[in-house]
Amino acid sequence: MSEPAPTRRLYIKTHGCQMNVYDSERMADVLRPLGYAMTERPEDADLVVLNTCHIREKATEKVYSELGYIKQMKLARQAAGQSMTIAVAGCVAQAEGKEIMHRQPAVDLVIGPQAYHQLPELIARTHRAKGERLSADFAPQAKFDRLGSDRNPSGVTAFLTIQEGCDKFCTFCVVPYTRGAEFSRPMDAVLAEARSLAGQGVREVTLLGQNVNAYGGEGGLAGLVRKLAQIEGLDRIRYTTSHPADMDEALIEAHGEVEALMPYLHLPVQAGSDKVLRAMNRAHTAESYLRLVEKIRAARPDMAMAGDFIVGFPGEREQDFEATLQLVAEVGYAGAFSFKYSRRPGTPAANLPDQVAEEVKEERLARLNALLDEQQSAFNASQAGRTLPVLFERAGRHPGQLSGRSPYLQAVHVSAPDHLIGQIVPVRIESAAKMSLAGALALEVA
Numbered sequence: 455m456s457e458p459a460p461t462r463r464l465y466i467k468t469h470g471c472q473m474n475v476y477d478s479e480r481m482a483d484v485l486r487p488l489g490y491a492m493t494e495r496p497e498d499a500d501l502v503v504l505n506t507c508h509i510r511e512k513a514t515e516k517v518y519s520e521l522g523y524i525k526q527m528k529l530a531r532q533a534a535g536q537s538m539t540i541a542v543a544g545c546v547a548q549a550e551g552k553e554i555m556h557r558q559p560a561v562d563l564v565i566g567p568q569a570y571h572q573l574p575e576l577i578a579r580t581h582r583a584k585g586e587r588l589s590a591d592f593a594p595q596a597k598f599d600r601l602g603s604d605r606n607p608s609g610v611t612a613f614l615t616i617q618e619g620c621d622k623f624c625t626f627c628v629v630p631y632t633r634g635a636e637f638s639r640p641m642d643a644v645l646a647e648a649r650s651l652a653g654q655g656v657r658e659v660t661l662l663g664q665n666v667n668a669y670g671g672e673g674g675l676a677g678l679v680r681k682l683a684q685i686e687g688l689d690r691i692r693y694t695t696s697h698p699a700d701m702d703e704a705l706i707e708a709h710g711e712v713e714a715l716m717p718y719l720h721l722p723v724q725a726g727s728d729k730v731l732r733a734m735n736r737a738h739t740a741e742s743y744l745r746l747v748e749k750i751r752a753a754r755p756d757m758a759m760a761g762d763f764i765v766g767f768p769g770e771r772e773q774d775f776e777a778t779l780q781l782v783a784e785v786g787y788a789g790a791f792s793f794k795y796s797r798r799p800g801t802p803a804a805n806l807p808d809q810v811a812e813e814v815k816e817e818r819l820a821r822l823n824a825l826l827d828e829q830q831s832a833f834n835a836s837q838a839g840r841t842l843p844v845l846f847e848r849a850g851r852h853p854g855q856l857s858g859r860s861p862y863l864q865a866v867h868v869s870a871p872d873h874l875i876g877q878i879v880p881v882r883i884e885s886a887a888k889m890s891l892a893g894a895l896a897l898e899v900a
C-alpha cells in the first residue's frame with residue numbers, strides 16, 4: 455500500500471493499560487494514510503490525542519489539567535497562524551464525553567474506544583465544522599473489522615488485542631461500564647494480524663484483553679495460542695490479563711505443551727480473604743486460587759506468577775489484610791501491581807459502608823509492597839548462574855549494550871552487537887537487581 459509523505463504531525467499521550475497502548479498504535483495506523491506522522495512534541499502537533507484511563511480516582515481531573523496545558527499550545531499555534539485539533543480518547547472519553555466538551559471548549563473531538571476506526575472521518579469533519587462529537591456506542595465488531603489487519607510494528611515485540619470488555623463486574627471496577635460487554639475478535643482476523651506482524655519481523659506477541667482468557671473464538675484462548683504458535687517466526691506468545699475463573703483445563707494444558715507460550719502468567723487475585731473476595735464479587739476463594747496456581751505449576755513447573763492486589767477494600771480488617779500477605783507468601787510472585795482501593799462512583803463498592811481510612815490503606819500497601827519486592831528480588835536472584843534465552847529488543851542504555859527479555863519477562867542487559875536485535879540468544883545471567891538482570895552472551899556470536 456503506498457502512503458502519502460507525512461505532512462502533518464500527530465502527538466498521542468497514552469495513559470493506563472496495555473490495551474490503551476495498543477489502541478494508540480492503531481490510531482496512529484489509521485491516521486498514517488492521511489499523512490500523519492508521530493512527533494514527540496505536542497507543541498508541534500497538528501493533532502493531539504489524549505488516550506485516557508478511568509480506572510482509578512482523579513483520572514478525570516488529570517485529563518482536565520492536561521487539557522489545560524494543551525489548550526495553551528493550541529492558542530500559541532493559532533497565534534502563529536497554525537492550527538491544532540485536540541481529541542480525547544479512551545475510557546474517560548467514553549464515560550464523560552459530554553462533560554469534557556462542555557468543560558474544555560478547546561477539545562474538538564471526543565471518541566470512545568469502540569470508534570477509533572472512525573477517527574479519519576471524524577477529524578475531517580471537525581476540520582469542516584468544529585464541535586463534532588462522537589457517540590461511543592459502536593459495536594466492537596465494527597471497530598476491529600474496520601481497523602483491518604495491517605500493522606506497522608515499531609519493534610520485535612507487539613501487542614495484539616483479541617478481546618475487549620468484561621462481564622465479571624468486580625464490585626470495585628469501572629471496566630464493565632467503560633469498555634462494555636465481553637467481545638472476542640474472530641480467530642481469522644487475529645491470525646491475519648499476527649501473520650502481518652510476523653512478516654514484519656515481530657518475534658513476540660502479547661495478546662491483550664480485559665479478560666483475555668475468556669476469549670470466545672473457536673477453541674478458546676488455548677486453541678488460538680496453538681494456531682499462533684504455528685506461525686513462522688512468531689516464537690514467543692504471552693497474554694494478559696486473565697481472570698482465575700476463565701483459566702480452563704485446555705489453557706493449562708497448553709502451558710505444558712506449547713513451547714512458544716512463555717512461562718509468565720499475570721493472574722490477578724486482588725485479595726486473600728474470602729470475605730473480601732466475596733464482597734468484590736471475584737468468583738474465587740483464596741483456596742481455589744491457590745489450587746489453580748498449583749495446577750498451573752504442575753503443567754509448567756517454572757511458571758512465574760504475577761498478580762494484581764487491592765488493599766483497603768471497604769470492610770477489610772487487619773486479619774483480612776493478613777490473609778492477603780499469607781496468600782502472597784504461599785504463591786511467591788515474580789511481579790505484581792498493587793493498589794490502594796479507590797472509590798469509583800457508579801460501581802457497587804463505592805456505596806459500601808466501612809470505607810477504610812487513607813492512612814490504613816497507605817500502611818497496608820507499604821507492607822504488601824515490601825513483601826512483593828522481596829519476592830521479586832528473590833525470583834530475579836534465583837536466575838543468577840542460569841543460561842536463559844533472551845529476545846533482544848533494543849539498544850541498551852550504555853553503548854555496546856542491548857536490552858531484551860527473558861522468558862519470565864525480566865529485562866536483561868547484555869554487551870552484544872546491534873545485529874542481534876530481533877534474535878533469541880542464550881545469555882548467562884551474572885547478576886540480578888529488583889527490576890532487571892545482567893548477563894553475558896553464552897555463545898560466541900559472530
Ligand code: 5AD
Pocket residue numbers: 509510626627628722724762763764793794795796797798
Ligand atoms: N481501586 C483500586 N484498584 C483498582 N483496580 C481496578 N479498579 C480499582 C479500584 N477501584 C485494579 C485491580 C485491577 C487493576 C487493573 O486495577 O487490581 O486488576
Ligand code: SF4
Pocket residue numbers: 620621622623624627628629630664665697
Ligand atoms: Fe474489572 Fe474484574 Fe473485569 Fe478485571 S475482571 S476488568 S477487575 S470487573
